[in-house]
Amino acid sequence: DAGITQSPRYKITETGRQVTLMCHQTWSHSYMFWYRQDLGHGLRLIYYSAAADITDKGEVPDGYVVSRSKTENFPLTLESATRSQTSVYFCASSHRPGQGAYEQYFGPGTRLTVT
């Protein structure tokens, strides 16, 4: 039971480079989310997806791109990485609301450093 996985777990990249963070879930959850976590800011939503091919912006979407061609995958791309995007990134998934409590299941996180 793999659950929800993220790769890579750690990444160091240079300013201006494109970086893609991967997220994969095995539960067939409809909803998937990307958050960043920074000291003093808690968890901030970057993008979310209600289903394959349906995505929408969260609180802090600038500089990020997402896609969701398959239900189980939700990659997050930093088009041109900046130092301000140094953070811990969490992917999460949940049932479609109406299917019981729609708690979010979080992946282990990716620690990204932009130099």
Add this chain to the structure above:
Amino acid sequence: GQQVMQIPQYQHVQEGEDFTTYCNSSTTLSNIQWYKQRPGGHPVFLIQLVKSGEVKKQKRLTFQFGEAKKNSSLHITATQTTDVGTYFCASDFNAGGTSYGKLTFGQGTILTVHP
């Protein structure tokens, strides 16, 4: 945007003391969820409250949802070192359509427990 204010930001207790964290909103919440994040880990769902005045218990943890559905609290009785971590509240603010399930998190309360 809609916010959930969480206090205190930090709490240091001696093992055996009680601990409480509070979440407040200026608008009525349809529900509130609580998550725990261990140091170096990812957030893990604890509970969801939906009804006005609802109280739920999980062993030493007591969760309350205010009568007006604008505030919530998490109380831990007789803390243990295993309670160390960050506690977050979150709500979707009764968002509809594909925003349903899109959570806004409080800033979190970091709990340290001294043995």
